[in-house]
Amino acid sequence: MRTKLLTFVLLCGSAVGAFATPQIQHWQAASGARVYFVEDHNLPMLDVAVSFPAGSAYDSADTKGVAGLTHGLLDLGVQGMNEDDIARKLADVGARVASSFDSDRSAITLRTLSSAAERDVALDILARVLQQPQFPQAVLTREKTRLIASLREAETKPEFLSEKAFGKAVFGTHPYGWQAEVADIEKIQRDDLLAFYRAHYGAGDAVVALMGDITRQQAEAIAQRLTAQLPPSGGVAALPAVDRLHASSEQRITHPASQSHILLGAPGIARNDPDYFPLYVGNYILGGGGFVSRLMNEVREKRGMAYSVYSYFVPMQQPGAFQIGLQTKKEQVDEALQVVRKTLRDFVDKGVTEDELRAAKQNIIGGFPLRIDSNRKILDYLSVIGFYELPLTYLDEFQARVEQVDVRAINDAFRRRIDPDAMATVIVGGQVAGETK
Numbered sequence: 001m002r003t004k005l006l007t008f009v010l011l012c013g014s015a016v017g018a019f020a021t022p023q024i025q026h027w028q029a030a031s032g033a034r035v036y037f038v039e040d041h042n043l044p045m046l047d048v049a050v051s052f053p054a055g056s057a058y059d060s061a062d063t064k065g066v067a068g069l070t071h072g073l074l075d076l077g078v079q080g081m082n083e084d085d086i087a088r089k090l091a092d093v094g095a096r097v098a099s100s101f102d103s104d105r106s107a108i109t110l111r112t113l114s115s116a117a118e119r120d121v122a123l124d125i126l127a128r129v130l131q132q133p134q135f136p137q138a139v140l141t142r143e144k145t146r147l148i149a150s151l152r153e154a155e156t157k158p159e160f161l162s163e164k165a166f167g168k169a170v171f172g173t174h175p176y177g178w179q180a181e182v183a184d185i186e187k188i189q190r191d192d193l194l195a196f197y198r199a200h201y202g203a204g205d206a207v208v209a210l211m212g213d214i215t216r217q218q219a220e221a222i223a224q225r226l227t228a229q230l231p232p233s234g235g236v237a238a239l240p241a242v243d244r245l246h247a248s249s250e251q252r253i254t255h256p257a258s259q260s261h262i263l264l265g266a267p268g269i270a271r272n273d274p275d276y277f278p279l280y281v282g283n284y285i286l287g288g289g290g291f292v293s294r295l296m297n298e299v300r301e302k303r304g305m306a307y308s309v310y311s312y313f314v315p316m317q318q319p320g321a322f323q324i325g326l327q328t329k330k331e332q333v334d335e336a337l338q339v340v341r342k343t344l345r346d347f348v349d350k351g352v353t354e355d356e357l358r359a360a361k362q363n364i365i366g367g368f369p370l371r372i373d374s375n376r377k378i379l380d381y382l383s384v385i386g387f388y389e390l391p392l393t394y395l396d397e398f399q400a401r402v403e404q405v406d407v408r409a410i411n412d413a414f415r416r417r418i419d420p421d422a423m424a425t426v427i428v429g430g431q432v433a434g435e436t437k
Contacts, residue, residue: 022378024385024392025216031227032204036382037219038211040375046114046212047379048123050130050226051387053236053317054106054200057175063192065180067200069143070193071099071106076139078125079132083139086125095122097129103176104239104317105387106200109379114213123222130201131229135193148182162261162428165251169424170265170321174242197231204233209382211375242267242318245422253428259327260429264340266422268322271315271388275413277401279313282410284360285352286344287311287324292359298343299326305336317388322418333427345420351411365399 022038029035033050059067075097076083090097095112108129112122154160164179171177208223245266269279280288287295287310299309306326314320324344328336372378372395385394 021396022211022372024382024395025219026386026392027220029203029208029220029223029227031206031224031230032202032233033206033208033223033227033230034386035208035210035219035223036386037209037216037223038378038382039214039216039219040211041213043375044114044213045111045375046119046210046214047109047111047375048126048211048222048226049107049109049209049379049383050126051105051107051207051209051383052201053104053205053387054196055102055104056178056180057103057239057317058196058200058236059175059178059180061178063188063196064178064184065147066188066192066196067106068101068180069140069147069185069188070135070196070200071101072143073135073139073193074108074133075099075129076143077134077136078128079134081125081128082136086129089121089125093118093121095125097126102316103320105383107383111376119214123225127226127229130226133197135190135197137190140188140190140193144185144188148185151180151182151185158255158257158259158261158428161253161255162263162426165253165426165428166263166265166321166323166424169249169251169426170245170267171242174240174318176242176316176318176320199231200236201231202233202236203227203230205236206230207383207386209379209386211379211382239318245419245424248421248423248425250425251427253426255429257429258330260330260333260427261325261327262333262337262340263323263325263426264337264344264423265321265323266419266424267319268313269315269417270317270319271384272390273315273319275417276315278405278409278413279417281357281360281364281402281405282352282414283311283313284364285356285410286347289360289363292363294347295324295326295340295343298339299336303339305329305332305339309340330429337425337427341420341423344418344423348414348418348420351414352407354407357405357407357410361402361405364402368399368402 025037027035054067054071056067075086095110098109100107110122110126112119167177167179206227208226210219210222269275285294287293290296295309295311299305306328309326311324313322324340326336381395
């Protein structure tokens with residue numbers, strides 16, 4: 001019955017009743033972890049996320065892939081429980097442990113019913129996953145084999161090849177541009193995972209986000225329970241600065257795919273960049289607003305060169321990528337590139353109009369309630385706010401910050417931050433020099 005209840009809740013979504021900006025409570029646990037909590041008793045469930053500065057960018061040049069495997073094996077064997085035990089006990093109480101991983105962060109999440117019996121079992125498992133991972137040798141061997149097979153298969157896919165080449169072209173030797181190769185994975189040992197865990201999963205580096213049907217007192221106890229026995233924090237070194245591109249580059253990779261995959265871009269902005277809102281709103285007009293964007297209008301609506309074309313910023317601890325992407329027929333790669341580049345240049349040189357800005361604001365502000373209409377979405381925001389140390393008022397002020405953006409701010413930000421003459425371009429599947437049509 002309890003499992004059925006949680007299934008019903010999951011299917012219905014963790015709806016936040018009437019639209020309201022959640023009230024975020026914040027404190028530092030005795031363990032040193034930073035805690036962010038939203039109390040909500042509308043549904044009998046609890047969502048928890050614990051994040052660490054342990055993403056792929058924290059690998060060293062000689063240990064690529066270690067961060068990802070460390071993250072992947074956290075819940076595949078803990079002290080006193082193997083992976084089957086973990087899965088069975090979670091299923092018994094209708095709980096789910098999941099995870100997310102990117103260049104900056106490693107995060108483990110739990111969704112459970114908030115009733116004491118089910119909650120305590122689920123939290124005990126999460127505490128063990130976080131504080132007592134064993135990284136069993138047999139599981140590591142199996143996961144390395146699986147990952148190697150996945151990498152070899154991915155190397156045949158145009159989308160993987162384009163993203164891999166794009167990362168190198170945009171970031172050069174910076175860890176944001178690294179991609180683990182088969183040879184990197186083959187040499188990883190269990191000791192590498194243990195060392196990475198001890199260095200990057202410390203209590204003082206942890207960010208705990210809690211959302212749901214518990215009290216502040218219970219939240220304090222849970223946060224401490226989940227982090228008290230984490231490794232002592234030695235202080236994770238900051239990621240190196242990302243260098244700007246000073247010239248354009250273009251790389252064409254042959255591939256038999258019928259559609260060419262095209263990516264253009266350059267380093268963009270960090271998560272706490274003061275230009276975030278002007279660039280965010282401006283990019284909605286350029287390529288982030290779907291069918292109302294300039295890129296979509298020029299490439300698809302006017303010329304039918306692609307089904308979809310987009311642009312976005314990836315704000316990270318250090319400046320992540322500004323990226324434009326599309327797929328088009330091989331025969332029209334050069335023409336499509338010309339249209340995209342001209343659209344970008346016109347956007348940077350001539351700026352946006354008041355009408356475009358007004359429509360963008362209406363869409364962004366009007367859609368904002370959908371960003372926080374479930375417990376899971378609020379949990380994600382809590383994790384981002386905590387990890388990147390954004391203001392607790394971030395959600396309260398979001399709509400006002402968008403409304404404050406004006407034409408001048410967008411035009412100024414794009415001219416300073418995006419140089420059409422310093423963009424990396426990668427085409428996979430396009431015509432290469434010397435190839436006849």
